[in-house]
Each structure stands twice: as structure tokens, then as C-alpha cells.
Amino acid sequence: MNQDLLKTRTLEGEGSTLVYYTHLPVTKSLGNFIDCASQLAGIFEAGFADALPGT
Amino acid sequence: MLIGIIAGGVILAVCILALYIRNGLRRKARTKRTGLLEDFALRQGFSFTGEADPSFIESRGLQTFHLFSRRNGKTVWFRNLAEGRLAGRRAAIFDYSIVATRYKTTRAPGTSVAMPGAVEQRYTAAVLELDRAAMPAFLLRVRMMGSKIEAVEGWSEVEFEEDRAFLKKFRLASRDPEAVRKFFTPASGRIS
Numbered sequence: 001m002n003q004d005l006l007k008t009r010t011l012e013g014e015g016s017t018l019v020y021y022t023h024l025p026v027t028k029s030l031g032n033f034i035d036c037a038s039q040l041a042g043i044f045e046a047g048f049a050d051a052l053p054g055t
Numbered sequence: 056m057l058i059g060i061i062a063g064g065v066i067l068a069v070c071i072l073a074l075y076i077r078n079g080l081r082r083k084a085r086t087k088r089t090g091l092l093e094d095f096a097l098r099q100g101f102s103f104t105g106e107a108d109p110s111f112i113e114s115r116g117l118q119t120f121h122l123f124s125r126r127n128g129k130t131v132w133f134r135n136l137a138e139g140r141l142a143g144r145r146a147a148i149f150d151y152s153i154v155a156t157r158y159k160t161t162r163a164p165g166t167s168v169a170m171p172g173a174v175e176q177r178y179t180a181a182v183l184e185l186d187r188a189a190m191p192a193f194l195l196r197v198r199m200m201g202s203k204i205e206a207v208e209g210w211s212e213v214e215f216e217e218d219r220a221f222l223k224k225f226r227l228a229s230r231d232p233e234a235v236r237k238f239f240t241p242a243s244g245r246i247s
Binding site for chain 1: 088091092095099115116117119120121122141142144146148150151176177178179180181182183184185186187188189190191192193194195196197199224225
């Protein structure tokens with residue numbers, strides 16, 4: 001996982017839910033914020049596809 | 056005496072005017088932000104709610120997350136909720152303000168120290184539902200100045216004896232450190 005996906009942001013996970021957040025009100029960079037969240041979701045899902053048989 | 060009364064009145068008037076201007080600017084900024092986020096939601100094909108219901112957190116089972124455990128019993132506001140699907144996954148994006156426990160960072164390793172009193176904190180957050188996952192509770196943050204993890208009962212920073220390189224880049228905390236150590240292995244691809 002690339003550090004650039006987190007930057008000044010935080011990622012939390014539990015069960016099948018990811019929460020990605022930042023202290024700063026995201027306005028102009030909202031597209032980047034959403035894109036990073038989506039990429040992180042992909043990384044975590046791919047990890048499960050590799051790790052769990054039949055998934 | 057008369058001069059004192061007049062001076063007091065002027066000071067009071069200036070204070071009221073300053074408050075009025077401040078509230079006006081805040082309202083304007085808030086309206087602008089809501090408009091921008093609503094536009095974004097519409098472009099994404101998401102639904103949008105300007106003043107959302109904070110019970111969303113419990114309804115989605117998020118109350119055990121570190122962020123939502125820090126509310127100190129009070130949510131100030133919960134706004135600009137956009138809900139839809141992002142790359143096929145159920146997603147929600149929102150603005151969130153809480154009154155959280157104050158904390159003090161220390162030089163010692165581990166979490167910060169909780170302090171008396173409370174402070175308002177504002178966030179923009181995205182919630183994503185994965186199709187395939189059974190993750191232990193974790194919090195991941197890039198290690199940098201000011202990135203200490205705020206003290207929350209039951210949460211602690213996770214140490215990795217076997218992978219010091221990871222801990223030089225990231226801070227990781229959990230309510231279940233042992234499960235998280237197994238989850239974030241170099242082979243899992245979740246860290247690098």
C-alpha cells in the first residue's frame with residue numbers, strides 16, 4: 001500500500017467496512033479523496049481474494 | 056460616568072456586530088460547501104441529504120470505530136450525506152463534527168494521554184462496504200508530526216517485532232492487536 005493514499009488521512013476497518021477520513025473539510029480535492037478511498041477498498045478486497053479459498 | 060456607559064455600549068455593539076459578521080460568514084461558507092458537495096453527489100449519481108440524521112452511525116454499525124467512539128457523548132452536527140455506489144461498492148460520504156475528549160501527545164510510545172475537557176473536531180469521512188472481508192478492528196495512519204493516535208478506551212498501538220520498516224512508515228492501532236498482527240503481514244499486500 002502506498003503512503004500517498006493515506007497522506008494526512010486515516011483509514012479504519014472492521015468486519016467488511018472501511019472508514020476513510022480527514023480532519024480537513026475536503027472540497028476541491030473531493031475527487032482525489034474518493035479515488036483514494038476506492039483504491040484502498042480495492043487493495044483490502046484483493047487481499048481477501050488471495051487469502052481466502054473460494055473467494 | 057456617562058463616558059463609561061457610552062464606552063460600554065460601544066464595546067457591546069462592536070461585540071454583537073463581530074458575532075453577527077462571524078455567523079454570517081460561517082453560514083455563507085456552509086451554504087457554499089453544501090452546494091459543492093451536492094453537485095458532486097449529483098454528478099456521481101448519489102442521493103444527497105444536507106442535514107442528515109446522526110443515527111446513521113448506529114444504523115450502519117459504525118459506533119465501535121475509533122472515530123465514532125471519540126464523541127464524548129455528543130455529535131455537534133452530521134451534514135452533507137451523499138450515498139450511492141462507488142466502483143460497485145456501497146458508499147457514503149459526509150461531514151461530521153463531534154465534541155471529543157481532549158488529548159495530549161507525549162514522547163513516550165503508545166497512545167496519547169486523555170485530558171480533562173473536550174474539543175470540537177470536524178471531519179470529512181467516506182464509508183465503504185467491501186464485498187469480501189472479515190477485518191479485525193484497526194486504525195491506520197501515516198507516521199508524521201501530529202499523527203499520534205488519540206486515546207480511546209480499549210484501543211492501543213500495535214507493535215510489530217518482525218517488521219520495523221512498516222512501523223517507520225505507519226501508525227497502527229486496534230482493539231485486538233494480535234488479530235491485527237496476523238492481518239497486516241508483508242505477504243498480505245496490505246502493507247509495503
